[in-house]
Amino acid sequence: MKREAVQTLLLDAAKGMSVFNTHEHIIPQREAQRTIRDLWSLFRICYVRLDMISAGMSPSLWEEGDYGWEEASPYLPAAAHTGYYRMLQGALEDLFGIAPGPWTKSNWEELSAAIARANAAPDWYEVVLKEKANYELSILDQYWSPGGDDFDPRYFRPTLRVDVFFNGYDVQALDRNGNCLAAMASEWGVPLESFDDLLAMFDLAFQRTVDQGGLCAKLAMAYERDLTFNPVSRKRAAAIFGKVNPSPQEIREFQDFMLYETLARCQRFRLPLQIHTGMLARNQHSLAHTNPVQLNQLFLDYPDIKFILFHTGYPYWREGAILAKMLPNVYYDLCWLPVISPAAADRAFDEILDLVPANKLMWGGDGHSVEESYGALLAMRKVLTKVLARKVAAGELSFPSALELMQGILSLNARRLFLK
């Protein structure tokens, strides 16, 4: 059978499949109702804004207020071919039935009105997450409220974002996501005077996550530093706790200590650890700090913890795939890659399927809005079926095997891993 015909059959099958979605940051629906009023306010929480900043837009424009086509037009057309743009465009065309094509002055108002109308409707999350995307469950990384319970259990189960505890040397400080440990402690009704209090609170964060049906923990420290961690004694970390103006080296040692505390809790609570690797959703950083190879020794030292490499580690996806191939405790999450670049996903998936045992592959939408999550699903379906169809047409794979692989990647593998 020709590749195109196989892909059509696979796409039809994919549309009927339920999806176990391993990764989202979707904002609470009442917040979407309040804040998503047009295309600009949707862009504010979507990846395409990062390409507009990369194209020269001042980042502060996104903070300042409600703008529109006039402010977007010097930069948006420059991004009209990127993965971020095309993914969202695909979602909006599918959800709102607008004519295909780039966003322009002439369709800006029409789209904005459709977005506002949809987000005001009480059933919008149900429509997109259930009826359109067919997500059976989505794991929510609510980095704005680690250990918090402000999520809709009809759609989400949490992962515990541990990063705020890595900055626990200063419990009053705001972390990069606006979290403050002292404020969290008072909300949870626990003391936070000493280093022991901090570690007890870290226990509580895990316990709260498990009690709320949470399925894993998540580390995204690649947003702050490299991923090489070395053992540090408890005494040394305790001495850094509460210190005024700790040195960069002291901060690093404290964070190293907290990484091992995280691993101890993943063991105790029997939770897999999702780890951000590869490029960031940000316009500044040292790229080399995100390479998953830095974690190799940890994977060897903790064979009983299931580590999930996020985003394939792109552009270090090959290193990530080989770690997942060699090491039984390393899993490989394809989330975000089809959004970053469908072409990269096409090439990488081809090789990943040669390398990594099928039961270790999974996928998540990684959106902040339901629109973006749905766009990521459309992008994933398209590239996955394209790669699988190519393998079927080349005689490398039977059609039933391709179907089985797709079902594993979109739901069964993650369901087995997280729901045991």
Ligand SMILES: [Zn+2]
């Ligand atoms: Zn994410």
